[in-house]
Amino acid sequence: MTPRRFQELSREESLRRLGSVRVGRIVFSHQALPAIRPVNHLVDDGQVIIRSHAGAALMSALDTVVAYEADFVAEGDRIGWSVIVTGVARRLKVPEAIARYERLLQPWVPDEMAHVIRIQPELVTGFSLEECEQGEPGAA
């Protein structure tokens, strides 16, 4: 099998890849337990935007530090990438911004999405796994 190379991605490249897919997962604490929910997102001006309905568990994540992850895995799990953003989740309050994101961001799960949430990335990490020539540095 072709060897693969594990590569760390820059912050800029990580955010670019995150913005290239539409579904990711928000990770937070809920009732003192680790929780995760798949949602649609968009990356706008370096920030991650998601929507939530009012009764959702993830409303308990507001004003706390959350992680947001997206990945892409292909060719029998041989290659792909993953990006993880960590930062505080805040509910947007400016009506014009809310209206704009409501137009741009269609929720994956059909539900009444009352809130728009912005995650301000403090920490951005990413890696990719790519095929490479045998003998190349980093080949595994």
Add this chain to the structure above:
Amino acid sequence: MTPRRFQELSREESLRRLGSVRVGRIVFSHQALPAIRPVNHLVDDGQVIIRSHAGAALMSALDTVVAYEADFVAEGDRIGWSVIVTGVARRLKVPEAIARYERLLQPWVPDEMAHVIRIQPELVTGFSLEECEQGEPGAA
């Protein structure tokens, strides 16, 4: 567009779907922050098995409650499913079991994987989004 139906999955069906894919994400606390790592898994006898290397952040998740998520999203994010398992992560110690899983479970990220971890599902939730006929109950 064809309407979609949101459907909760039974525990049995959730574990079946989890076992039908190879990559998921373990969710845990690391240094008091929410953390997530994509890994390969298998479902064996109703338990989720993953591998980890000794220096990984997720070693701090051992003997704590973690969440494990896998999903499948298709057709422009219109349909798919997601399964979330919550339970305690334990390191396997029986050499025969470790050797067996090391044969069965090839890590996604090429690295020396010293440990085999089992998540015993306490809570299993899942949902699916499927297309359905207009007027069917639950169509959205």
